[in-house]
Amino acid sequence: MYFGLGDVEEASRGYVLDYYGRMGVETATMIADSVLRDAESVAGTVDAFAQVGFDELILDPTIADPGQVDLLAEALA
Numbered sequence: 001m002y003f004g005l006g007d008v009e010e011a012s013r014g015y016v017l018d019y020y021g022r023m024g025v026e027t028a029t030m031i032a033d034s035v036l037r038d039a040e041s042v043a044g045t046v047d048a049f050a051q052v053g054f055d056e057l058i059l060d061p062t063i064a065d066p067g068q069v070d071l072l073a074e075a076l077a
Contacts (some may be wrong), residue, residue, distance in 0.1 A: 001034075001036055001045060001057065001058070001059050001060070002016065002031070002034070002035040002036065002059075002060050002061075002062050003035060003036040003037070003042055003059050003060070003061055003062065003068070003072065004035055004036075004037055004061065004062040004063050004068070005036075005037065005038070005039065005042070005068060005071035005072065005075065006067070006068075006071055008062075008063045008065075008068075009037055011062075011063055012035055012037070012062040012063055013032050013035070015062050015063070016028065016031055016032040016035060016062055017029070017032050020032075035062055036059075038075075039071075039074065039075035042059070042072065042075040042076065043075055043076060045057075046059075046076060059072060
């Protein structure tokens with residue numbers, strides 16, 4: 001799952017749209033719209049996957065900032 005926490009929505013969205021742009025605007029926009037952007041969404045998504053039996057989930061930041069890892073840890077604390 002992609003995530004971008006904090007005040008980074010514009011940069012996060014831009015990255016995803018650029019990365020997936022070659023797949024077409026509709027697909028790139030769908031993926032950009034699915035990025036987890038707040039702590040509640042991250043925690044809820046992780047919990048939902050756990051409830052159906054997943055024991056691993058990769059959370060991939062859309063912003064190249066190590067601070068995203070700290071924000072992720074706070075969201076899951």
